């Protein structure tokens with residue numbers, strides 16, 4: 001056996017070159033210690049365990065299965081004849097969590113949802129909702145109009161503001177109950193989004209009314225909507241304090257009425273299909289090709305609001 005030069009590493013031999021792992025001269029040089037083979041003084045040898053797995057030269061590196069990270073990866077041209085593997089399917093799209101997350105629908109979907117609304121019967125409205133609708137009809141006419149919709153949108157945000165404030169107060173009291181606190185914070189986010197959604201409705205309809213030269217009467221479009229909003233606020237607040245479910249039911253009635261009113265207005269005015277819509281709020285709310293599609297989209301938002309109020313009706317109270 002050649003004596004290694006000091007400062008260099010003697011070449012290791014293994015396998016048949018060394019006479020086999022368990023036989024030959026190398027195998028006879030090993031000794032046993034507690035059932036394990038250990039290196040002997042003749043040179044670096046390995047335990048049986050190390051021979052199988054850890055010994056660096058026991059398994060020469062396979063450049064394909066175990067590429068050395070220090071080696072540059074050779075560039076291979078893609079074979080144009082090989083089909084491109086399909087991307088993994090993302091699965092069904094998650095349902096929107098809140099009304100404000102409702103995606104803006106395309107024209108075909110808007111027309112479809114418009115027909116669905118027209119074919120769906122209205123809810124059975126409660127006495128408070130009916131009183132509100134009769135008052136609106138007396139002040140702004142039974143038939144739908146953009147000016148009437150503008151006043152409706154002034155009132156529409158009020159319940160969400162009441163619910164959001166109540167949720168914040170509930171959080172002050174119940175923040176130590178982690179599970180309940182999560183549900184309350186989710187409700188706060190939803191109520192904010194619903195308010196914002198109604199706010200865009202108000203601003204966009206107000207734009208349309210102003211473009212037609214309407215909405216200028218101080219009494220009809222200034223004082224009366226304000227009085228209605230104040231009265232509706234107190235009724236909705238009292239209902240929520242005494243019986244939250246009655247407040248949710250009232251809002252579901254209100255949103256159902258709005259959804260059907262918009263749908264019937266679009267159906268009664270086919271000329272709106274050819275009236276292009278331009279809005280300074282389009283970047284925030286989304287653009288529509290025509291006024292008809294804009295009102296269909298708003299009607300669909302109202303349906304989402306109704307469904308959320310109905311979901312609140314079925315959920316446990318946040319108290």
Ligand SMILES: [Fe+2]
Nearest residue numbers: 153156198201
């Ligand atoms: Fe609205």
Ligand SMILES: [Fe+2]
Nearest residue numbers: 156255302305
């Ligand atoms: Fe709404």
